[in-house]
Amino acid sequence: MPTLRAFLNSVATVLVLSIAAPATAQSDGPIPVVATFSILGDMVKRIGGQHVALTTLVGPDGDTHVYQPTPADARAVSEAKILVVNGLEFEGWLDRLIDASNFRGTRVVATDGIKPLSNEHDDHDMHDDHAKHDDHDKHDDHAKHDDHAKHDDHDKRDDHAKHDDHEGHDHGAFDPHAWQSLRNAVAYVNNITAALALANPVNAADFYQNRAAYVAEIKNLDSKIREVVAKLPVKNRTVVTSHDAFQYFGRDYGFEFVAPQGLSTESEASAKDVARLIRQIRKQGIRAVFIENIGDPRLLKRIADETQAVIGGTLYPGALSGPDGPAPSYLDLMRHNAMTLAEALTP
Numbered sequence: 629m630p631t632l633r634a635f636l637n638s639v640a641t642v643l644v645l646s647i648a649a650p651a652t653a654q655s656d657g658p659i660p661v662v663a664t665f666s667i668l669g670d671m672v673k674r675i676g677g678q679h680v681a682l683t684t685l686v687g688p689d690g691d692t693h694v695y696q697p698t699p700a701d702a703r704a705v706s707e708a709k710i711l712v713v714n715g716l717e718f719e720g721w722l723d724r725l726i727d728a729s730n731f732r733g734t735r736v737v738a739t740d741g742i743k744p745l746s747n748e749h750d751d752h753d754m755h756d757d758h759a760k761h762d763d764h765d766k767h768d769d770h771a772k773h774d775d776h777a778k779h780d781d782h783d784k785r786d787d788h789a790k791h792d793d794h795e796g797h798d799h800g801a802f803d804p805h806a807w808q809s810l811r812n813a814v815a816y817v818n819n820i821t822a823a824l825a826l827a828n829p830v831n832a833a834d835f836y837q838n839r840a841a842y843v844a845e846i847k848n849l850d851s852k853i854r855e856v857v858a859k860l861p862v863k864n865r866t867v868v869t870s871h872d873a874f875q876y877f878g879r880d881y882g883f884e885f886v887a888p889q890g891l892s893t894e895s896e897a898s899a900k901d902v903a904r905l906i907r908q909i910r911k912q913g914i915r916a917v918f919i920e921n922i923g924d925p926r927l928l929k930r931i932a933d934e935t936q937a938v939i940g941g942t943l944y945p946g947a948l949s950g951p952d953g954p955a956p957s958y959l960d961l962m963r964h965n966a967m968t969l970a971e972a973l974t975p
């Protein structure tokens with residue numbers, strides 16, 4: 629019996645140690661944080677610094693709209709104390725990933741508190757035409773596409789989902805690309821800072837200090853972009869991009885963006901949408917079309933070939949470039965987009 633008791637005691641000791649050890653390690657070491665895509669990852673790095681151990685799911689040049697999480701992603705989420713997401717239904721795959729990973733930490737929705745733009749662009753020529761034609765010509769594309777993206781929806785649910793997608797251009801009620809406004813970025817930064825400070829109060833002062841420096845840079849860049857854009861003639865400020873990712877940028881700086889694809893890269897542009905866009909480019913004398921770092925540039929190149937528009941450069945709608953590219957950080961991305969537009973549109 630004494631041997632058994634000794635054995636049980638030692639088991640108990642080992643158990644206590646093995647429970648206590650990771651807890652100690654966690655409070656001392658960096659906080660495990662997962663960010664869903666590269667822009668959020670960059671913000672977390674700026675604010676969290678050495679106090680976070682960051683995993684970014686969708687990396688540089690990756691397309692979050694059509695991303696498919698991996699088992700490694702589920703593992704990272706299951707170990708995370710904080711999960712930073714964009715929200716506004718940008719990460720359509722998120723709920724399934726969270727279910728698969730048994731996540732027990734805090735989910736931070738970076739867009740909390742911003743005023744989201746509706747995904748209806750009523751003031752667009754494109755949109756009016758859309759409403760009229762949607763039921764007819766988009767149907768085939770959709771049916772094809774649904775097989776890929778929605779393989780777990782079936783039968784009646786599928787019909788329902790398809791119908792909703794039509795009304796809402798593949799997404800929720802709001803445009804998710806809110807990081808394309810530097811003013812919104814301040815809200816993103818505040819949400820991330822508050823969550824890190826709550827999870828790791830010991831280092832809260834560092835987080836708030838990093839936040840202050842970052843917000844100053846954000847505001848500085850915002851005024852610089854305003855200065856540059858102010859020199860562009862208003863009639864030059866309508867441009868074409870692949871998908872509708874720049875409405876917040878357009879609102880802040882007085883550009884109008886039109887795109888053959890909707891709010892998501894999930895759906896393909898229909899032949900009629902493309903023909904309509906080409907007519908609009910000719911009619912309004914739109915000077916430039918811009919390709920995107922995510923996705924296939926061929927459609928935009930064809931549109932440029934068929935009109936007098938030039939390819940104005942590459943814009944970064946929702947993913948950073950790699951370290952050697954022009955947009956390795958969020959602020960670089962915003963600066964690059966603004967300067968690329970300004971260079972192409974300066975008379």
Ligand SMILES: [Zn+2]
Nearest residue numbers: 873891892946
């Ligand atoms: Zn997008």
